[in-house]
Structure formats: C-alpha cells, structure tokens
Amino acid sequence: MSVLNRRSFRYPIAFLLFACLCVAGFFAGYRTGFSSGYSSGRAKYQSEDPYPVVYQVGDLIRATRDAGVSPDTPLDFSTLMRVTQSMVFPAEWEQLGGNCSMASFPSLELLVIDATSGVHARTKELFEDMDSLKPAIAEKEQERLQLKRMQQEQVSKALEPVSKRLGETLVPIDGDVKLTGKWDVKIVAPDGKPATNQYTFIDQETFEAESSDPFFKSGKQWFSVSDGAMVAIGAGFHAAMNSDDALILVPTNDPTTYLRLTRTDI
Known part of the structure; x- marks a missing residue:
C-alpha cells in the first residue's frame, strides 16, 4: 500500500473516532441534565405545601347524574x-x-380541595373536561329515557292479553327488583290444567326449581332481570308486578301463557 493510500485511510478513521466521542458526550450530557432536572423538579413538587381551593361543583354534579333523579335528591359528592x-x-x-x-360542603354545593399547584391544575382540567361533556351527557340521557319508554310500551303491549285475562293492571318490573326468597308458582296455559311449582331465588342470579315444569328442570338455574324482562336458561319472559306484588312472567314466544309467582316467606 502506498504512503498516500495509508494517509487517506488513517484520516477517515480519526474522523469517525472524533464523531463517536462527540455523540457519546452529547448523550452523557443529556442524561446527566435530564436526571438532574427530573430530580430537582420532583423534589420541588414534593416539597410544595398544599393550599386550599374552593370549587363550585353543584351544576357539574347535576349535569352528570341521571335525568330521572328528583331535583330534591341530595347531590352525590362522593362519586365526584x-x-x-x-x-x-x-x-x-x-x-x-x-x-x-x-x-x-353539600349545603353550599362546594368542594374544598387542599392540594399542591400541580394537583389543582389537573383537577381544574378534569372539571372543565367534564363540564364540556354536559351537553353530550344530557343528550345521551334523553336518548336513554326515550329508549326506556319505548321498551316499557313494548312490554306493556306484550302483557296486555294476560292483563285482560287477569283483570289486573300489570306494571313492568325495574331492573333492580329484589326477588330473593321463596315463591309459589302457578303456570297457566290457554288450554290444559295449570301446573304448580315452587322457585327459591337464592340471590340476584340464581334460583332453584323444586320440581320440573314446562319451562325449567328441577334444580338450580341461572337468571337475570332487567327493566320489564327476565331471562333464564333457554327462556325469556316479559316480567311485571300486579297490585298484590305477585310476579307475572309471560314467555316472549307465547303471550297466551303466563306464570304467576307469589311470595311465601313474607
């Protein structure tokens, strides 16, 4: 290899070594500066004393709760x-x-927060974000109520034939109805002898049939309730209460048959 070639080869290597040292120095300085800045910022944040700020949240709570809640119902501060x-x-x-x-402070509709500046800033942002959602929340709540009214109308229409046969007004159940306990069951079809049974509702998702009937085998069964409806293994029912608090179940696939459940452990 000639002297000229050796020199031209040596200089690029020196340049690359110099460049590597520069890059390494840059990252080392960046890391040191970042760690120092983070540590000092964190220490300042932790050493800052909390101070109180009063937040007016009455309108915010009203806007984010169910539209069906009575205006006289106390505001729920705990959720916020x-x-x-x-x-x-x-x-x-x-x-x-x-x-x-x-x-x-419910009587004043106030929330007093004793916190550092960072917590106050983020809390303010959160409340502003929630406040900006009020129109959308109100719209969705109206849609939910409209859907609920439509469902109630459909259930009432499905219950109408049985209601006329019984000569009673039937009110669709609420989704949070408590059924726990023993119920005598009478199953009435348009033709044939009524069948009887006893269901024991163990909790809000399990009941036990004492014997087999046209709808359920004996033993424990899974079930679920919602507004105006009850669903159990392999069967769906429109569900309502009469004036005597008897539970009336009308199969969704056979509106001419119904089950009348009466509590036995009142």
Missing part, C-alpha cells in the same frame, strides 16, 4: 370525589399516603 382521586395523581391523596385532601 372518588373520580377526582382516581384520575388526578392518585398517589398524592391522603388515602394513599399523600398530602392532598378534599372535603364537601
């Missing part, structure tokens, strides 16, 4: 407080060992 503590720096609240706290 839980949401705030779970979404705004959870570790900074007293429940998890932090220094921030909050207290509600």
